[in-house]
Amino acid sequence: MSEYLQTVFDKFELRVHKEYHYAEDGLWAKIEASKVRVGVSDYLQRTGGDVAFVEVARQGSAVERQAEFGTLETAKTTVSLLSPMSGTIEQANGILSEKPELVNADPYGEGWLVILAPRNLEDDLKMLMNADQYFELMLKKLETEHKKLEVR
Amino acid sequence: MKTTMQKKVIVIPCSGIGKALGSVSREATYEVVESLRKGVTETTCLALITSGDEETLQLVKTNKCITVDGCPLQCAEKNVKLAGGELAASFRVVDTLKENRKLKPKRVTFLDRDGQELASLLAKQVAEKVDELLKE
Amino acid sequence: MVDLPEKKVGIISCSGEACVEGTISRVATRLVLEKLRPEETVTICLPLFLAGGKEERAFAKCYPTITVDGCEKQCAKIATERYSAKPASSIVITDLTRNPGCSRSGRRKLDSHALALAEKAAERIAKEVDQVLDHWR
Numbered sequence: 001m002s003e004y005l006q007t008v009f010d011k012f013e014l015r016v017h018k019e020y021h022y023a024e025d026g027l028w029a030k031i032e033a034s035k036v037r038v039g040v041s042d043y044l045q046r047t048g049g050d051v052a053f054v055e056v057a058r059q060g061s062a063v064e065r066q067a068e069f070g071t072l073e074t075a076k077t078t079v080s081l082l083s084p085m086s087g088t089i090e091q092a093n094g095i096l097s098e099k100p101e102l103v104n105a106d107p108y109g110e111g112w113l114v115i116l117a118p119r120n121l122e123d124d125l126k127m128l129m130n131a132d133q134y135f136e137l138m139l140k141k142l143e144t145e146h147k148k149l150e151v152r
Numbered sequence: 153m154k155t156t157m158q159k160k161v162i163v164i165p166c167s168g169i170g171k172a173l174g175s176v177s178r179e180a181t182y183e184v185v186e187s188l189r190k191g192v193t194e195t196t197c198l199a200l201i202t203s204g205d206e207e208t209l210q211l212v213k214t215n216k217c218i219t220v221d222g223c224p225l226q227c228a229e230k231n232v233k234l235a236g237g238e239l240a241a242s243f244r245v246v247d248t249l250k251e252n253r254k255l256k257p258k259r260v261t262f263l264d265r266d267g268q269e270l271a272s273l274l275a276k277q278v279a280e281k282v283d284e285l286l287k288e
Numbered sequence: 289m290v291d292l293p294e295k296k297v298g299i300i301s302c303s304g305e306a307c308v309e310g311t312i313s314r315v316a317t318r319l320v321l322e323k324l325r326p327e328e329t330v331t332i333c334l335p336l337f338l339a340g341g342k343e344e345r346a347f348a349k350c351y352p353t354i355t356v357d358g359c360e361k362q363c364a365k366i367a368t369e370r371y372s373a374k375p376a377s378s379i380v381i382t383d384l385t386r387n388p389g390c391s392r393s394g395r396r397k398l399d400s401h402a403l404a405l406a407e408k409a410a411e412r413i414a415k416e417v418d419q420v421l422d423h424w425r
Contacts, residue, residue, distance in 0.1 A: 010296065010330040011347035050173065050223050052250050075173055075223075075249055076258050101224035101246075166335045167303040169314060174333070178305060182396040197304040199363030202338040227335035261318035 004108075005135045009142050015042045017108045021125060022134035023066075023084040028108070029128060036085060036121070039112040040072070040103060043138045049074035051103040054096040056081070056114050061089045063116065065124050070113065072103065085124035087116035161193045161240070161282045162212055164201070165220040166228040172257040173222030173245040176271045179263055180245070181220050183275035189282045198228055201235045212237035216285045218278060221245065241281045248274040295424050297325075297417045298353040300332040300375070302364045308395040309358035309381040312402055316381070316409035317356050324414040328421060338367055348372030352420045356413060357381065376423075377416045384409050 004015040020028040026044030030037040045051070056070030063069045063083040072079040092114050096102060103111040118124065129137065165181040168174025185193045194215075200208040212232060218241045219228035229242045248270060249255060257267030301317035304310025321331050330347065337344040348368055353375040355364040365378045385405050393402035 011298065011332065011343045013343055013346075050171070050246055052246055053253070073253065075171070075246065076256055105224075165305060167305060167314070168333045168335055169301055169303055169317065169331050170333045170336075174335075178303070179396070181305065186394075186396060195305045197302070197306050197310065197363065198335050199302055199304065199338065199367065200306075200361065203361070203363045203366050205361065225336060225339070225341075227333075227339040227341075230339045231335065261315060261322060 005131055007135075007139060007142075012046060014046065014138065014142075015108070016131050016135045016138065018131045020108070021084070021128035021130060023082065023128055024137065025082060027082060027084045029084045029125075030112075031121075031125075032115075034117070035090065036087065036116045036118045037112050038084060038114050038116060040079075040081075040107050041134070041138075042107050043141070044079070045104050045107045045111070048072060048079045049076040051100040054093075054100050054103060054113065056092045057089055059089055059092060063087060063089060065120075065127065081113065083116070084128055085116065085118050086120050087118040089114050090117050091115040158192075159286075160215055161189070161285050162215050162217045162237075163193050163195050163220060163278060163282075164198055164212070164217060164228050164232060164237075165195070166198065166222050166226075168222045168227065169260070171222055172260050172263070172267055173249075175222075175260050175263050176245045176257055176267050176274065177220045177222045177228075179268065179271035180243075180274040180278060183271060184278050184282065188275055188279040192286060193282055198231055201237065202231050204235075209235060209237075214238070216240035218243065218281060218285075220274070220278060240285050243274060243278055243281075245270065245274060248277065295328075295421055296351060297329050297376070297420050298332045298347050298351055299329050299356060299413065299417075300334055300337065300348065300353055300364045300368055301356040302358050302362075303334060304358040304363070305395070307358055308393050308398070308402060309385060311358075311395050311398060312385065312406045312409060313356045313358040313381045315398060315403070315406040316413060319407065319410035320413045320417065324410055325417050328417055334364055334367065337371065345372050352376040352424055354379065354413060354416050354420065356409070376420045379409070379413060379416065381405075381409055384412065 006015045026041040053073035065086045069083045070081040165177040167178040255266040303314040349372045354377045355375045393399040
């Protein structure tokens with residue numbers, strides 16, 4: 001059984017990890033014991049473009065839910081990264097400074113962005129979608145906003 | 153009278169059609185072979201290399217090659233290596249982009265100003281490498 | 289569940305750098321993708337296809353494709369047949385451009401004549417797309 005929900009749009013396979021929680025803008029949160037790992041969804045990396053730079057707030061920084069904690073600079077735009085929950089940044093993914101392409105190649109795995117120590121885990125989780133809900137949202141966005149996923 | 157064939161450096165872009173970076177790779181290559189290092193460089197079709205075209209394979213096996221890839225997938229580099237070409241250097245448009253963060257090429261079919269500028273900057277880097285390789 | 293269009297046509301263009309027809313092939317394909325049939329087509333990136341791109345090869349196996357080659361060597365057609373499936377249709381630009389005017393254009397930047405040929409080629413590709421889709425529906 002696959003750990004992903006998936007669809008194909010144009011020629012692109014778009015996946016949603018079943019175990020993660022999602023904000024509407026495509027940031028995901030994965031609960032790991034008392035910590036939360038954060039990254040971007042397949043849909044977000046695909047529509048954002050080839051990542052050239054990843055910048056996130058320093059270790060020890062406090063972040064608020066839905067406040068910017070970093071940016072992804074891609075070949076075509078800059079994507080603001082809004083934290084899916086409140087907490088403190090415990091670790092940033094250091095590999096991304098050398099290999100930002102991991103965000104595109106493996107958005108749910110090696111392309112993770114930060115690990116948070118959450119402050120309001122229970123309340124913040126209620127504000128996130130589960131995989132099925134995000135998957136439906138993604139399908140709607142594909143249909144209405146992105147007739148084509150390829151760069152024009 | 154024997155004629156010695158002058159060695160050239162073969163510059164091979166990925167020319168990826170789906171992204172602006174592919175168009176930049178193509179434009180940078182043309183800038184090198186038609187302008188900056190005309191006469192000592194040549195380009196050829198990546199597809200001809202992969203399809204096993206004899207003349208093209210002979211060209212890339214007997215001359216030093218530089219690949220110019222748009223993105224980190226590096227299709228040109230992979231394909232030239234697979235074909236046994238003499239790969240001397242590889243460039244990625246995305247690396248030049250990292251050095252010039254203000255440039256955001258958006259158009260694919262016909263490059264916009266940022267795309268043209270990025271191609272021009274990359275072409276200069278490739279041209280310098282050509283000079284190094286020709287000295288060897 | 290959102291109802292996404294089932295059938296799209298993949299266009300695989302050669303993009304050959306060595307000659308002006310390769311550039312015409314590329315531009316014509318992009319015109320189809322961007323303007324003439326944006327919702328009915330996708331491009332298959334030939335270098336990625338050749339390098340083993342999963343999505344490109346999977347698409348070309350399951351969906352109808354049209355190959356657009358600059359010259360008679362037909363690299364796009366050969367690669368598609370080798371790695372995926374026989375294309376539904378194949379176009380060779382030199383068949384459409386049997387006109388000495390074309391060869392005067394630079395391969396880097398198409399002159400107005402070559403651009404007009406690219407537009408004509410794009411129209412031809414678009415018609416092929418319609419025929420392929422009609423056949424599949």
